Amino acid sequence: MSDNKIEQVSFNNEVYLISDLTPRAVEGFNVLIKAQQKLNDIATEVKILQAGQAGVEKEQVAEDE
Numbered sequence: 001m002s003d004n005k006i007e008q009v010s011f012n013n014e015v016y017l018i019s020d021l022t023p024r025a026v027e028g029f030n031v032l033i034k035a036q037q038k039l040n041d042i043a044t045e046v047k048i049l050q051a052g053q054a055g056v057e058k059e060q061v062a063e064d065e
Contacts, residue, residue: 008017009029
């Protein structure tokens with residue numbers, strides 16, 4: 001099993017080593033990463049719900065014809 005530990009981050013076209021960052025900066029990047037993951041999860045949920053909604057609408061139109 002590989003270790004997916006992040007050793008550096010890019011921000012505003014600058015590369016920073018995690019080992020050089022303050023604990024507060026590391027925590028800030030962790031929050032940003034978790035927020036992005038949450039946003040991605042929500043986007044996936046919206047796509048699933050929209051697909052379901054489109055299917056229901058299609059069935060209703062077919063029944064009404």
